[in-house]
Amino acid sequence: MTAIAIDGPAGAGKSTIARRAAKEIGYVYVDTGALYRAIGLFMLNQGVDTADGEAVCPLLKQAQVALTFQDGEQKVILCGKDVSKEIRTAEVSMAASNVSAIPQVREFLFDLQKKIARQNNVVMDGRDIGTVVLPNAQVKIFLTASPEERAKRRYEEMAAKGEKVDYNEVLKDLKIRDYNDSNRAVAPLIPAEDAVIIDTTGNTLEKSVEQLISVIRNGLEISENDKLMKRTPLYSFGKIFCQWLIQLFIPYQVNNNENMPQKGRVIICCNHVSISDPVRLAFTQRRQIYFMSKAELFENKPLGLLLRMLGAFPVQRGKGDKQAINKAKKLLNDEQVLGLFIEGTRSKDGNLLQPKAGAVMIAYNYHAPILPCCITAKDGGVPKIFHKCIISYGKLIQPEELGIVDGTGSEYRSACRLVMDKIAALREQDIKAFQNQ
Numbered sequence: 001m002t003a004i005a006i007d008g009p010a011g012a013g014k015s016t017i018a019r020r021a022a023k024e025i026g027y028v029y030v031d032t033g034a035l036y037r038a039i040g041l042f043m044l045n046q047g048v049d050t051a052d053g054e055a056v057c058p059l060l061k062q063a064q065v066a067l068t069f070q071d072g073e074q075k076v077i078l079c080g081k082d083v084s085k086e087i088r089t090a091e092v093s094m095a096a097s098n099v100s101a102i103p104q105v106r107e108f109l110f111d112l113q114k115k116i117a118r119q120n121n122v123v124m125d126g127r128d129i130g131t132v133v134l135p136n137a138q139v140k141i142f143l144t145a146s147p148e149e150r151a152k153r154r155y156e157e158m159a160a161k162g163e164k165v166d167y168n169e170v171l172k173d174l175k176i177r178d179y180n181d182s183n184r185a186v187a188p189l190i191p192a193e194d195a196v197i198i199d200t201t202g203n204t205l206e207k208s209v210e211q212l213i214s215v216i217r218n219g220l221e222i223s224e225n226d227k228l229m230k231r232t233p234l235y236s237f238g239k240i241f242c243q244w245l246i247q248l249f250i251p252y253q254v255n256n257n258e259n260m261p262q263k264g265r266v267i268i269c270c271n272h273v274s275i276s277d278p279v280r281l282a283f284t285q286r287r288q289i290y291f292m293s294k295a296e297l298f299e300n301k302p303l304g305l306l307l308r309m310l311g312a313f314p315v316q317r318g319k320g321d322k323q324a325i326n327k328a329k330k331l332l333n334d335e336q337v338l339g340l341f342i343e344g345t346r347s348k349d350g351n352l353l354q355p356k357a358g359a360v361m362i363a364y365n366y367h368a369p370i371l372p373c374c375i376t377a378k379d380g381g382v383p384k385i386f387h388k389c390i391i392s393y394g395k396l397i398q399p400e401e402l403g404i405v406d407g408t409g410s411e412y413r414s415a416c417r418l419v420m421d422k423i424a425a426l427r428e429q430d431i432k433a434f435q436n437q
């Protein structure tokens with residue numbers, strides 16, 4: 001089963017946004033806050049102080065809480081009665097916040113949440129889903145917004161239902177709940193280390209939903225990729241059996257591939273002249289190269305599958321894609337080979353394009369050497385099917401040689417130029433080699 005964990009503070013719009021996203025991808029939406037609310041309501045009905053653990057714990061056994069799902073809608077059943085509406089008052093919100101700080105209450109609800117995730121593909125929202133309940137969730141998101149914006153949304157929602165509310169009261173309550181949630185001893189509200197943080201301040205609902213779906217889709221692609229990569233023999237198998245096919249359809253000659261270190265982290269920085277570049281490069285090296293490739297390529301299912309088998313993972317270009325950067329960081333920390341197309345896009349005529357800073361930023365931040373590489377077709381154009389191209393590797397550039405000290409924009413730009421100059425020199429040399437053949 002697949003799980004998407006969405007955590008964040010009260011009023012960040014988690015339920016509305018996550019419900020819409022779940023519907024879009026066909027997953028069951030689970031609002032775990034409703035479970036804490038049900039316990040809060042139960043304790044209020046029993047007339048006990050909801051912040052008093054000693055009073056709450058002995059009564060827990062009597063609180064029968066269950067969630068049911070009808071047409072994707074969640075219903076909260078407390079002792080056989082549907083309380084889905086009753087749990088939405090300000091009084092119950094505060095009671096939920098109080099009981100949620102009691103470890104036994106969290107334990108009591110833990111199994112139920114796990115069980116739902118075992119039986120369904122879920123988008124589960126709460127406070128500790130990515131950190132405690134589903135630490136192995138395929139995608140983790142921390143959804144937040146400024147307290148004022150969250151209070152405004154809550155206020156408008158309650159006012160629309162005809163409830164008499166005061167904005168300042170709503171803001172005050174929300175800040176108290178934020179404080180309680182973030183400072184409790186068990187399962188405090190903090191983003192999981194590998195969560196993508198989405199700040200929805202100033203966003204329309206539509207924009208937030210769109211952003212969430214895009215992060216979920218991208219995350220699912222990456223996790224799908226991880227699953228495939230666990231079957232690494234497929235990579236070696238594919239390489240052995242496809243070698244002749246590659247040499248027949250997209251033949252290549254390789255120069256200086258011994259410049260690739262046989263262990264340790266490395267970033268191959270290559271120019272990009274053809275859709276089949278990752279495939280060609282994969283065949284030049286014994287080590288597996290994990291390519292960061294544009295997300296659009298994965299929309300074509302057969303190509304996406306081939307790319308994944310060859311180690312590629314998707315990146316949403318121009319969006320500072322944190323998931324792709326996390327993936328790159330993880331690979332380099334695992335001492336693997338990362339493949340990047342430094343120009344960020346494919347050249348239409350074979351000429352080199354302006355480099356993007358992503359490659360040198362990753363090299364600098366994760367202390368990885370860069371191996372420049374150039375793919376050149378005859379006359380420096382675009383490689384054609386059945387026509388040979390030359391793939392040349394340059395000398396390894398250590399991260400210290402990039403001249404980045406403070407991580408400023410101008411340092412990154414000159415580091416990019418340095419790498420690009422090496423690629424350009426390889427290209428010149430290979431165009432000449434074609435002329436002399």
Ligand code: C5P
Binds near residue numbers: 010033100128129177
């Ligand atoms: O999300 P919602 O505002 O409905 O949650 C009600 C309360 O339940 C929160 O203030 C929080 O204290 C608690 N809660 C929690 N852990 C979760 C979900 C909710 O502690 N996973």
